[in-house]
Amino acid sequence: MSPSTVVRVQWILTWLLPSAHAEALLGDLLEERRLRLQLHVSSPASVARWHWMQLALSLPVLLWASFYRRSSFLTLGTAVVSYLAAGGVVFVLRAALLPMTTSTFARTVIDVLLCGVLAMTAAGYVAASIRPGAAPLLAVLVLVAMSMMMAFDLAGVPLWYEGSFLVIGSLAPIAGAALSRRWRKA
Amino acid sequence: MPRGEFLGSLEQIVMLAVVRLGSDAYGMTVRREIEERTGREISIGAVYATLERLEAKGYVSSFTGEPTAERGGRAKRHFEVEAAGLQALSASQEALRSMSVGLSRRWKRA
Numbered sequence: 001m002s003p004s005t006v007v008r009v010q011w012i013l014t015w016l017l018p019s020a021h022a023e024a025l026l027g028d029l030l031e032e033r034r035l036r037l038q039l040h041v042s043s044p045a046s047v048a049r050w051h052w053m054q055l056a057l058s059l060p061v062l063l064w065a066s067f068y069r070r071s072s073f074l075t076l077g078t079a080v081v082s083y084l085a086a087g088g089v090v091f092v093l094r095a096a097l098l099p100m101t102t103s104t105f106a107r108t109v110i111d112v113l114l115c116g117v118l119a120m121t122a123a124g125y126v127a128a129s130i131r132p133g134a135a136p137l138l139a140v141l142v143l144v145a146m147s148m149m150m151a152f153d154l155a156g157v158p159l160w161y162e163g164s165f166l167v168i169g170s171l172a173p174i175a176g177a178a179l180s181r182r183w184r185k186a
Numbered sequence: 187m188p189r190g191e192f193l194g195s196l197e198q199i200v201m202l203a204v205v206r207l208g209s210d211a212y213g214m215t216v217r218r219e220i221e222e223r224t225g226r227e228i229s230i231g232a233v234y235a236t237l238e239r240l241e242a243k244g245y246v247s248s249f250t251g252e253p254t255a256e257r258g259g260r261a262k263r264h265f266e267v268e269a270a271g272l273q274a275l276s277a278s279q280e281a282l283r284s285m286s287v288g289l290s291r292r293w294k295r296a
Binding site: 017020021023024025026027028029030031032034054055057058059060061062064065 | 212213214217218229230231232234235237238239248250253254256257258260261262263
């Protein structure tokens with residue numbers, strides 16, 4: 001695992017676990033990985049696969065535990081309210097910005113990048129400031145909403161628009177939460 | 187233990203592993219012990235989530251060990267069962283035993 005990947009995984013884990021536990025969890029995985037390689041119980045590729053499977057299986061469990069620990073209903077409520085508020089902000093931004101151009105491409109870029117991402121980043125920032133667990137939940141809400149829109153073609157917009165918002169829009173609340181954490185630390 | 191609160195099956199299994207391992211109880215040894223004894227595959231995340239829940243209930247406590255090179259300079263988090271945890275574990279096991287009395291013939295029939 002490259003150092004940058006370790007940093008990224010650690011960042012996600014410190015979100016979901018108390019930091020001492022996240023440190024220990026990563027250390028445990030590394031120790032077991034080295035042990036498996038030393039004992040030659042399986043090939044290096046399958047040991048690496050085992051490592052990633054452990055992380056992949058651990059994240060949903062830890063996400064759920066973190067959600068539960070941080071008073072689930074308040075967290076869920078914060079995420080839903082933030083999502084609705086972001087919808088309102090998108091509506092206002094669209095009304096203000098879209099009449100500025102007639103190009104379909106420019107309108108879509110403004111719609112996705114400026115309105116959608118800006119609103120979701122702000123929503124993630126606010127949600128994380130109120131309840132730290134609400135921002136990842138907001139990201140999940142965006143992911144689910146966009147997946148449903150894509151599956152049932154509810155928005156009537158190009159697939160690339162929905163696809164890009166599915167990815168960028170889901171990451172935006174996490175970026176907002178990171179900004180909020182940085183702001184609080186400063 | 188508050189009245190009516192019993193440990194879940196994974197909580198019991200994790201606590202039993204911690205008791206068995208004694209001073210060597212940390213995330214990965216607990217996971218390995220469970221896998222070896224029960225044949226049940228369990229993720230390290232599930233072990234930590236359960237241990238954290240048990241710690242919040244005051245049934246286990248944890249402390250940080252020394253960082254080691256084979257762990258990439260990361261410290262172990264050791265766990266030990268508290269008196270309240272042993273009491274809860276014993277009560278949960280006793281409840282299961284009481285509920286199972288006289289039913290062994292039914293398992294055999296199934």
